[in-house]
Amino acid sequence: MSFVLRLRIGARMALGFGIVVALMLIVLAAVLALIARAERANDELVGAQAERLALAHEWHQNIQVNSQRALAIGLTRDAGLERAFGERMKAVTERTTQIQKRYAELETSDGGRAGIEALAVARQRYLDQRKALLAAVDDTARRAEEGARFEQVTAAYIDVSAQVLAFQQQRQREISVQARTAMEELRGTAIVVSILAIVAAVAMGWTLTRGITRPLATLQAAARRIAGGDLAQPLERGAGQAETVLLSEEIANMQQALRTLVGQVHEVAESIEVASHEVAAGNADLSARTERTASSLEATASTMQSLTETVRRTAESARDAERLAHSAGDVARSGGGVVTDLVRSMAEIERSSRRVAEIIATIDGIAFQTNILALNAAVEAARAGDQGRGFAVVAGEVRLLAQRSADAAREIKRLIDQSVTEVEAGTRRAGDAGRSMEEIVAAVQRVGEVVDGISATTAAQSESIGGVNVAVVQIEQSTQQNAALVEQSTAAAASLREQAHRLTTLVGGFRLA
Missing domain, CATH: 1.10.287.950 (Methyl-accepting chemotaxis protein)
Structure with missing residues (x-):
């Protein structure tokens, strides 16, 4: 702090405002970083993660709907039912293929990629078993056997799909928690850094004010003493290159010069007083000699x-x-x-x-x-x-x-x-x-x-x-x-x-x- 007091007032003000500006920049940088983090979490939550969750949920529903349709067609072998469910089942299957492709593009985590690989394997077994079920036309025992096997494969397929959906739902909740945590951290960090910046600004302002007002008060007291005719008390001088220090040095020099001047004036006044007596006596003698000179x-x-x-x-x-x-x-x-x-x-x-x-x-x-x-x-x-x-x-x-x-x-x-x-x-x-x-x-x-x-x-x-x-x-x-x-x-x-x-x-x- 003594280093600051040795600086000039302009340098002190620049340093104080520089510190305040630096603290504001720090607050701004921290807030921007936390906002970016919250935005990333929100984008993840609202964008890719929402789409992944929707795809997983739609995939899970498509498995349940198409498995029931395939089981109904395979066990009943009803031509009307096959005509009614065949086209829809085919459309859902194509939609599931698109979902699988898009889901693979969106997934970036290791757990998600493992889930989609397991789901792709289960789907392939499901599709193979469904083809086998639909291929058993005349043999009732075989249809029953393929149907039972299809139900097992479908149950495993649905279970894997449910796990993927549960994984995405859990991931959705984690991202939501991260977003809330980021916002809370943003709020807390902004409050803490703002409080620190306020405290630092108040401390710097108090230091600057004290470093300026105290020397000025000292100079004011010295000016009152000099105005009152007291030139004996020396003026306290500070250290450094501040304007108040330079002003105190100049006032001290002025006081010393005024002391010397007043002393010289005092001596001259005494000399004038003595000389005036001598001049008066000399004038009297000169008057007498002048009269004699006039006669001569x-x-x-x-x-x-x-x-x-x-x-x-x-x-x-x-x-x-x-x-x-x-x-x-x-x-x-x-x-x-x-x-x-x-x-x-x-x-x-x-x-x-x-x-x-x-x-x-x-x-x-x-x-x-x-x-x-x-x-x-x-x-x-x-x-x-x-x-x-x-x-x-x-x-x-x-x-x-x-x-x-x-x-x-x-x-x-x-x-x-x-x-x-x-x-x-x-x-x-x-x-x-x-x-x-x-x-x-x-x-x-x-x-x-x-x-x-x-x-x-x-x-x-x-x-x-x-x-x-x-x-x-x-x-x-x-x-x-x-x-x-x-x-x-x-x-x-x-x-x-x-x-x-x-x-x-x-x-x-x-x-x-």
Whole structure:
């Protein structure tokens, strides 16, 4: 039974109804089996057995009727009697043959088959003896003898038929008794099984009801305790996976969580009550400090106004210095451009001087080659003798011109070299001047940038100080407002202390241990 109580409610209900259904099925199966047995007995009684009994009874009557008819015909030998009984006796004999055949088909028991075999043997003797009786026509003594023998055979035949009829009658009574017994057993079994099913259903219903109502009553009592503020008493938990067990576990968890929550709320309420005292005291101090801060802010506001005016004038001076720095920068950039042009011109002069020197060197080379050619021409003229004398004079003149050209070229080269040297020196000095002017321009630009930065910084400072001045004014206003809020906070802290005390009183109604 404890196993059933550990099951879920749905499983319990399913198990209970399953048992009830199983018992009903058992009752139904038993009743159906007994009904089938009674039906078989009734069918046997009403059907085959009734037919067997009727056949046996008709066979027995046919033996009695035909034996009397055969005996009358055999002993009297009356033609009219023979005509009257002959056809009827023949019809009864054919009917008896049909009865014998049908009876053999219906009989299934060993006793019945033994009876029908004995009856068939007796009938055959009866038919043989009847034929012998009817065959004795003229001999009276023989008819008497065959008649007496026929009576004996008929008596034995009737006795066997009576035994078969008695067997079927007894069998009829036994089948009737079996049918009544089957009906009584059906009635008794149905009553007993129904009573057992009712008892089992009542027991199962009581068990299910008890397994559901008792945990629910326990949970109801626990809910009343929790509603009354009693969180100290633990909740009894059952075993198994039933919904009531799971619900009790959840309620126990809820009780534990509520105990923890109420404990925390109680601690928080006490902390709030203590903190409200501290907040009230702190608000009083804050109010005093706020008033002092307001006075200091008034003095700071006036000082910030003077500082704002001073920074404004400094910003204006920085803007003037910025304009002058921009002018100096423009002049320095103009001078740097002139020096750059000068350096470029000196460089062009230097390149031209170098080109002239190269041309002079070419002329000098030409004079040297001409001098050599003149010497060669003089030598050839000397070899030629008188024919080359005029050519020698020309060669001498050419040589003289070549020497003079070489001397002039060397003089020009010397002068050009001196000019190139001076131009290079001038170019270097112009380059130095250009670099100096570039440095001056860069320095002036840096000064301009610094002045720009100073001007921008001063302007930003002026704006920032103006913002600070505005902020100080706003802080002063906020401080005055804070002073009013501090008074309101003091009143709120007093109200909070009263509410915290009330909360502590309310939470104190719960029993945690």
